[in-house]
Amino acid sequence: MPRLDNGALTANYPVTMKRLARWRSAQISVVGRPDWIFIKLYSHGFFDTDQPAMIGDDMQHFLEGALEEAERSGAFKLHFTTAREAFNMVMAAVDGHSGEPGMYRDYRLRSIMKE
Numbered sequence: 001m002p003r004l005d006n007g008a009l010t011a012n013y014p015v016t017m018k019r020l021a022r023w024r025s026a027q028i029s030v031v032g033r034p035d036w037i038f039i040k041l042y043s044h045g046f047f048d049t050d051q052p053a054m055i056g057d058d059m060q061h062f063l064e065g066a067l068e069e070a071e072r073s074g075a076f077k078l079h080f081t082t083a084r085e086a087f088n089m090v091m092a093a094v095d096g097h098s099g100e101p102g103m104y105r106d107y108r109l110r111s112i113m114k115e
Contacts (some may be wrong), residue, residue, distance in 0.1 A: 007041040010050045015041075015062045017069070024076065028110050033093035037076070040086065084109050 005022040009015060023039040030036065043054060053059065070076050077100075081089065085105040092104035 005039070007039060009041055009043045009053050009059075011053045014053055014058050018061070020062075020066055020069075022067055030090060030093035032096060036089070036093050038086070038090065081105065084111065 003018050004026065005014070013019075013047070020039075024037060025099065027034065028038045030038075043050060068080060070078055080100050088107035088109055089101045089104045092101070092107045097104060097107075102108065
């Protein structure tokens, strides 16, 4: 049975490839769209003690490693989204859409910001 892990990005819970493996093994998805795995990472503020975990070398190395692993293995793709975009992707999955999740960033809720 996979070990559970939350998606907190803090100094006490540094991001690692082992955590990515646990997040992926949880297989959080929408019924009918098991190939779209959703992993939400978060922080509860930008506290001084957590800044290295969010924007420091460890995060840079993790992101480089995750992107390299995705490219090398072809087992998964990363999509960096806002909460609105993630909601839209989930709703597209609920509605039975397929293809690349990134195609659905504006599926239901459109951005209110001008580009």
